[in-house]
């Protein structure tokens with residue numbers, strides 16, 4: 001990237017293309033998760049050359065597993081595929097900023113790069129990117145009917 005913030009060489013363009021593809025796959029995994037009535041968060045793990053090792057969404061409700069976050073499931077799947085509990089050089093794309101549990105797992109597996117679409121605090125503000133908008137819209141749509149049901153009936 002040059003000093004005006006413009007991507008001006010092939011490696012930057014390759015990086016941008018890989019980042020966009022990773023995030024789009026993560027958003028699709030999040031949408032799939034939402035259709036299964038799970039909180040719509042998706043995660044992708046890619047090897048350094050871009051091969052996708054894992055593509056998962058949340059599954060905590062169906063599996064009765066408090067560890068069933070998209071990131072943990074993606075790390076497990078990637079580690080199984082690679083035959084190694086560590087994933088050096090790999091990238092994790094996730095649609096929402098990882099929670100503390102997932103951050104620790106990411107650190108333990110030595111994932112090199114984490115890209116997330118939306119910060120957790122963005123739920124209360126204007127999303128900063130198109131990816132953040134897409135991610136947060138899915139989450140809002142997921143919770144809206146549940147919040148409506150929880151609202152007390154007018155007397």
Ligand SMILES: [Zn+2]
Nearest residue numbers: 069098099102
């Ligand atoms: Zn998590």
